[in-house]
Amino acid sequence: VFDSVKRVVTPLRWDGRELWILDQRKLPGRIVWIRARTAEQTARAIESLAVRGAPVIGIAAAYGVALAALRSGATAQSITHAIERLARTRPTGYNLFHALNGLRLLAARSRGNITAAIVRRAVKIHRDDARSCLQMAKAGAALMRKGERILTYCNTGALATGGIGTALGVIHFGYQTGKVAEVFACETRPVGQGARLTVWECAQAGIPCTLLCDNMVASLLSTKKISRVIVGADRIARNGDTSNKIGTLQLALLARAYRIPFHIAAPFSTFDGSLRSGKAMPIEQRPPAEITGWYDGLSAGKNFEVWNPAFDVTPAKLITSYITDRGILHPPFDRAD
Amino acid sequence: VFDSVKRVVTPLRWDGRELWILDQRKLPGRIVWIRARTAEQTARAIESLAVRGAPVIGIAAAYGVALAALRSGATAQSITHAIERLARTRPTGYNLFHALNGLRLLAARSRGNITAAIVRRAVKIHRDDARSCLQMAKAGAALMRKGERILTYCNTGALATGGIGTALGVIHFGYQTGKVAEVFACETRPVGQGARLTVWECAQAGIPCTLLCDNMVASLLSTKKISRVIVGADRIARNGDTSNKIGTLQLALLARAYRIPFHIAAPFSTFDGSLRSGKAMPIEQRPPAEITGWYDGLSAGKNFEVWNPAFDVTPAKLITSYITDRGILHPPFDRAD
Numbered sequence: 001v002f003d004s005v006k007r008v009v010t011p012l013r014w015d016g017r018e019l020w021i022l023d024q025r026k027l028p029g030r031i032v033w034i035r036a037r038t039a040e041q042t043a044r045a046i047e048s049l050a051v052r053g054a055p056v057i058g059i060a061a062a063y064g065v066a067l068a069a070l071r072s073g074a075t076a077q078s079i080t081h082a083i084e085r086l087a088r089t090r091p092t093g094y095n096l097f098h099a100l101n102g103l104r105l106l107a108a109r110s111r112g113n114i115t116a117a118i119v120r121r122a123v124k125i126h127r128d129d130a131r132s133c134l135q136m137a138k139a140g141a142a143l144m145r146k147g148e149r150i151l152t153y154c155n156t157g158a159l160a161t162g163g164i165g166t167a168l169g170v171i172h173f174g175y176q177t178g179k180v181a182e183v184f185a186c187e188t189r190p191v192g193q194g195a196r197l198t199v200w201e202c203a204q205a206g207i208p209c210t211l212l213c214d215n216m217v218a219s220l221l222s223t224k225k226i227s228r229v230i231v232g233a234d235r236i237a238r239n240g241d242t243s244n245k246i247g248t249l250q251l252a253l254l255a256r257a258y259r260i261p262f263h264i265a266a267p268f269s270t271f272d273g274s275l276r277s278g279k280a281m282p283i284e285q286r287p288p289a290e291i292t293g294w295y296d297g298l299s300a301g302k303n304f305e306v307w308n309p310a311f312d313v314t315p316a317k318l319i320t321s322y323i324t325d326r327g328i329l330h331p332p333f334d335r336a337d
Numbered sequence: 338v339f340d341s342v343k344r345v346v347t348p349l350r351w352d353g354r355e356l357w358i359l360d361q362r363k364l365p366g367r368i369v370w371i372r373a374r375t376a377e378q379t380a381r382a383i384e385s386l387a388v389r390g391a392p393v394i395g396i397a398a399a400y401g402v403a404l405a406a407l408r409s410g411a412t413a414q415s416i417t418h419a420i421e422r423l424a425r426t427r428p429t430g431y432n433l434f435h436a437l438n439g440l441r442l443l444a445a446r447s448r449g450n451i452t453a454a455i456v457r458r459a460v461k462i463h464r465d466d467a468r469s470c471l472q473m474a475k476a477g478a479a480l481m482r483k484g485e486r487i488l489t490y491c492n493t494g495a496l497a498t499g500g501i502g503t504a505l506g507v508i509h510f511g512y513q514t515g516k517v518a519e520v521f522a523c524e525t526r527p528v529g530q531g532a533r534l535t536v537w538e539c540a541q542a543g544i545p546c547t548l549l550c551d552n553m554v555a556s557l558l559s560t561k562k563i564s565r566v567i568v569g570a571d572r573i574a575r576n577g578d579t580s581n582k583i584g585t586l587q588l589a590l591l592a593r594a595y596r597i598p599f600h601i602a603a604p605f606s607t608f609d610g611s612l613r614s615g616k617a618m619p620i621e622q623r624p625p626a627e628i629t630g631w632y633d634g635l636s637a638g639k640n641f642e643v644w645n646p647a648f649d650v651t652p653a654k655l656i657t658s659y660i661t662d663r664g665i666l667h668p669p670f671d672r673a674d
Contacts, residue, residue: 029634184644187526187628189550195632203640210642213526213628214552215584219649222586247552249559250591257590291524291550294631295533297366303540305547307521312556 009201011056011159012063014123017070019063023050024159024193028200039068039082046089046096049191053160054234054270055129058095061086062122065103066115074114079107091282092243092311094235098269099125126162132267132325133163140170140230140265140323144179148227151184151220154245155197156232156265166232167265168198170323175207183209184220188245190291190308214247221258229255230323233266240316240331241278242266246309252318264314265323278313286310346538348393348496349400351460354407356400360387361496361530365537376405376419383426383433386528390497391571391607392466395432398423399459402440403452411451416444428619429580429648431572435606436462463499469604469662470500477507477567477602477660481516485564488521488557491582492534493569493602503569504602505535507660512544520546521557525582527628527645551584558595566592567660570603577653577668578615579603583646589655601651602660615650623647 013020023032036042042064068082110117157168174180188194202209235243255262288306292298300306322329350357360369373379379401405419447454494505511517525531539546572580592599625643629635637643659666
């Protein structure tokens with residue numbers, strides 16, 4: 001059955017010397033590939049949201065370090081510099097730091113051909129993430145009954161990962177195996193990852209999908225018999241508190257108000273064992289123009305302010321369960337079923 | 338003190354023969370006035386959202402009937418036709434039907450110069466709404482303490498009414514009288530009335546205003562010490578159930594989750610005495626392109642659906658109180674204080 005879940009799109013292509021990045025800012029209108037030959041170019045693609053989604057950011061960053069090693073002959077300085085540069089791109093998603101920390105250790109310990117070791121590791125991170133997606137999909141399918149009507153958020157599909165996706169991968173596999181009847185996708189302001197990417201992925205996969213704005217969620221949950229909310233994660237603390245795309249917190253609160261199960265789907269590379277809870281999670285603030293740029297004549301300045309946090313933190317108590325590559329977990333993560 | 342609350346903008350100008358409508362779709366980028374010489378032109382301005390906001394829709398429709406009377410010499414047929422045409426523009430806001438029902442009765446009972454009577458009534462509806470705004474402002478100010486940090490939604494200011502506004506009028510007056518410290522305005526998708534209109538009105542009035550997206554509300558309420566949520570209404574049933582701009586229901590649920598007072602500000606012309614509860618409230622569905630049009634390459638069709646309700650219904654139990662032109666009301670509206 002796994003083989004029937006086709007990859008509808010790939011956000012990264014590694015050809016052994018260069019990294020090709022599908023520019024997600026241009027979707028669904030245009031297919032544009034960015035060629036990254038350096039860690040700096042990779043870092044800029046991450047910062048500008050050309051590539052986004054916590055798992056694939058980790059993968060892209062690993063290839064960025066591989067590019068630095070290839071270009072420099074793997075000097076310690078160039079690798080350290082690349083890791084530090086890539087670590088400054090986006091603060092919230094943990095998969096980035098998980099990947100970079102692993103590469104830092106690898107580079108420090110490697111004997112012999114360090115470049116080859118780093119490239120192999122980047123490719124392995126990519127492949128491992130694809131396998132994690134399938135493991136999440138299998139775990140998630142076991143939760144579902146026939147006829148599921150699922151609300152999802154942001155984009156957590158093939159575009160956000162090395163495989164079929166986290167939350168959207170679970171949904172995609174659930175659709176292929178006859179359990180998911182229908183998907184509802186929130187627009188996800190201000191960048192519109194739901195409207196531009198999730199709708200596009202669902203359409204390509206033939207999954208019946210309905211787009212709604214982020215302010216229509218309570219109305220949807222109160223009238224449309226939604227069976228489950230499944231979203232991804234950018235960082236998960238030891239107690240289960242989860243940072244994810246801004247708006248996730250209110251989805252979780254609204255799901256609770258209407259007694260609808262609310263699930264996080266994420267690979268283990270999203271879990272930050274150094275954080276006891278969500279209190280200290282770094283929340284990226286994005287530029288005002290990301291919001292004001294949508295409106296003719298609107299520009300933030302002396303007359304008004306713009307608040308544009310890219311993430312929020314959902315407390316573990318609002319989360320029904322975590323669909324992971326090691327099975328379904330319930331906080332405080334001391335049992336799996 | 339009332340005199341110090343200046344009208345920052347006017348959405349309609351009546352010159353005795355023609356109705357000039359400020360095209361709110363073009364704001365804040367451009368100031369464009371539409372000249373309406375017929376009921377049909379007025380109806381199209383309402384349907385297209387050139388003029389929007391429940392109270393001012395009622396006023397515009399009254400002027401639309403006046404235009405029909407002026408053009409036709411007030412034949413019964415032309416007036417009936419104009420009333421029926423205007424009643425088909427937008428189904429949810431009740432002020433429209435309140436105004437048209439009054440005009441229908443007036444036309445049926447009038448002796449003598451029916452045209453003059455209709456024009457006088459339209460001007461009176463306009464002036465009465467301006468006075469209602471000031472009465473709401475005074476009632477709302479009595480609720481407030483110094484230093485209020487208020488979240489509002491959609492646009493409920495001068496652009497939406499014949500006066501200083503409903504919810505935003507209360508906030509404006511609260512700011513002028515030293516009680517409101519700061520306003521937070523939701524973008525209000527998909528048309529962006531908050532981003533385009535409320536931010537613009539606040540900036541013109543010098544009220545400190547911060548714009549956020551609709552998916553940032555829970556994050557705002559959980560971190561920014563918001564003292565109160567105040568929004569407008571399109572129709573209020575006898576039991577207090579309130580239809581208002583889509584997204585109001587989830588604002589009310591989130592305010593409840595964070596124990597923040599949630600108020601509706603509306604004139605009595607918004608109350609529909611024929612409705613026992615919100616169950617039978619008509620909810621306008623708007624075209625998919627209103628959402629998909631924001632994204633290059635996204636168009637609803639065979640591949641995906643779009644759900645675009647313009648309103649939702651907030652149950653009375655989630656509403657702390659109603660700020661009206663007859664004082665503060667608590668459901669079931671049998672006492673005022």
